[in-house]
Amino acid sequence: MFSVFSLPVCLPTPTSHLQFIMATRIRPSSKRCAVIGGSGFLGRHLVEKLLGKGYTVSVFDIRQSYELPGVTFHQGDLCDKQALLTALQGVSLVFHCASPAPASDDKALFQRVNIQGTQTVLQACTEAGVQKVVLTSSASVVFEGTDIKDGREDLPYAKKPIDYYTETKIEQEKLVLKACDKEKGLLTVAIRPHGIFGPRDPQLVPILVDTARRGKMKFIIGDGSNLVDFTFVDNVVHGHILAAESLRPESPICGKAYHITNDEPVRFWDFMSDILVGLGYAAPRYHLPYTLVYGLALLLWLLSLLLRPLVSFKPTFTPMRVALAGTHHFYSCSRAKQDMGYKPVVGLKDGIRRTVESYPHLRHGA
Numbered sequence: 318m319f320s321v322f323s324l325p326v327c328l329p330t331p332t333s334h335l336q337f338i339m340a341t342r343i344r345p346s347s348k349r350c351a352v353i354g355g356s357g358f359l360g361r362h363l364v365e366k367l368l369g370k371g372y373t374v375s376v377f378d379i380r381q382s383y384e385l386p387g388v389t390f391h392q393g394d395l396c397d398k399q400a401l402l403t404a405l406q407g408v409s410l411v412f413h414c415a416s417p418a419p420a421s422d423d424k425a426l427f428q429r430v431n432i433q434g435t436q437t438v439l440q441a442c443t444e445a446g447v448q449k450v451v452l453t454s455s456a457s458v459v460f461e462g463t464d465i466k467d468g469r470e471d472l473p474y475a476k477k478p479i480d481y482y483t484e485t486k487i488e489q490e491k492l493v494l495k496a497c498d499k500e501k502g503l504l505t506v507a508i509r510p511h512g513i514f515g516p517r518d519p520q521l522v523p524i525l526v527d528t529a530r531r532g533k534m535k536f537i538i539g540d541g542s543n544l545v546d547f548t549f550v551d552n553v554v555h556g557h558i559l560a561a562e563s564l565r566p567e568s569p570i571c572g573k574a575y576h577i578t579n580d581e582p583v584r585f586w587d588f589m590s591d592i593l594v595g596l597g598y599a600a601p602r603y604h605l606p607y608t609l610v611y612g613l614a615l616l617l618w619l620l621s622l623l624l625r626p627l628v629s630f631k632p633t634f635t636p637m638r639v640a641l642a643g644t645h646h647f648y649s650c651s652r653a654k655q656d657m658g659y660k661p662v663v664g665l666k667d668g669i670r671r672t673v674e675s676y677p678h679l680r681h682g683a
């Protein structure tokens with residue numbers, strides 16, 4: 318069993334009342350941060366980098382997936398303010414990258430965690446004297462299922478978000494950016510990554526390999542020329558830390574959203590093929606018209622809703638996935654370059670190689 322501590326590790330366990338008061342009133346230190354969602358894919362990469370940069374890290378997550386020297390784990394639900402307050406003692410910087418998985422269709426869960434939960438996180442941060450909050454938002458807050466080419470942050474939020482995940486990520490981002498208040502001493506910023514991939518990703522490569530193993534990765538939806546951003550996880554981490562370190566009262570980044578990508582849009586199907594071929598599977602070859610596949614996906618989705626009381630099935634080809642696979646969606650990160658000197662640290666080719674090497678168990682025949 319993992320242990321859960323209620324005080325940062327670097328403090329001695331209080332043996333007297335006075336020590337306890339001193340410990341609970343510790344002044345926030347600029348190198349003491351908390352990662353909410355730190356057990357997840359992005360969160361863990363962020364934690365590892367922060368440790369390497371000399372930060373003391375508290376992880377707050379609903380589950381504990383690893384142990385690392387220098388990291389204090391607090392297991393809890395981010396909707397629980399008391400649990401958060403314990404984890405945020407002495408913390409000056411909070412990264413909020415927790416969310417239910419996008420594949421879920423549980424509307425109530427998304428609303429509870431992404432909206433009410435984020436309100437609770439912001440209240441807890443204010444009460445605990447946290448000075449900076451960096452939210453992991455998503456570039457998909459502006460995506461409605463149709464082409465976006467070189468999209469900038471001033472695009473309007475999607476009026477018809479493609480799923481509950483996107484709908485609640487929009488509300489979450491608005492809440493965090495609105496909470497930025499220099500007078501009250503709380504500075505906020507939102508990072509919008511797109512298509513994060515890399516070692517330990519539980520979604521992209523596993524879904525792809527599973528689809529290939531079931532013999533369903535033979536088709537290219539549309540003409541295969543649609544460009545998409547896939548962002549290597551180290552670049553997303555780099556964007557988050559740059560944002561945190563640039564977040565000062567006089568900085569232009571306060572209360573703003575920033576796209577963070579690899580800045581190398583790639584054909585969706587070339588990217589999928591590179592991963593598949595790297596792992597020993599065949600690349601998809603046959604083309605299917607986009608509208609036909611989208612229409613079929615819509616029909617299947619409606620059927621799954623209608624039949625839900627009788628049978629439960631989850632189609633692989635959801636309308637959202639077909640839209641992601643068959644449209645252009647790539648974003649400009651020139652605002653991040655200008656305001657915080659962002660530049661990707663790992664190129665796409667290198668990122669794909671590192672990712673493929675990290676999944677020996679998913680290789681064809683393994």
Ligand SMILES: NC(=O)C1=CN([C@@H]2O[C@H](COP(=O)(O)OP(=O)(O)OC[C@H]3O[C@@H](n4cnc5c(N)ncnc54)[C@H](OP(=O)(O)O)[C@@H]3O)[C@@H](O)[C@H]2O)C=CC1
Pocket residue numbers: 353354355356357358359360377378379380393394395396413414415416417418430434453454455456486509510511512513514519
């Ligand atoms: N992956 C991607 O391509 C992209 C991700 N993002 C955003 O990046 C962030 C991180 O994503 P990613 O690392 O992929 O996701 P993960 O699911 O790997 O990580 C999220 C973590 O948050 C935890 N969590 C969920 N609900 C709660 C809760 N109520 N209280 C505390 N912890 C909770 C999850 O636990 P559990 O697993 O048990 O649910 C998980 O450990 C998310 O905000 C996501 O919206 C944005 C754009 C693209």
Ligand SMILES: CC(C)=CCC[C@@H](C)[C@H]1CC[C@H]2C3=C(CC[C@]12C)[C@@]1(C)CCC(=O)C[C@@H]1CC3
Pocket residue numbers: 511512513520521522524525528533534536538545546547633634638639641642
């Ligand atoms: C760029 C971006 C936002 C990526 C997000 C990750 C996932 C949404 C994709 C990762 C694997 C993809 C995938 C498909 C759709 C989108 C993903 C789930 C398909 C289901 C699309 C239709 C197919 O032919 C099979 C694909 C398998 C992989």
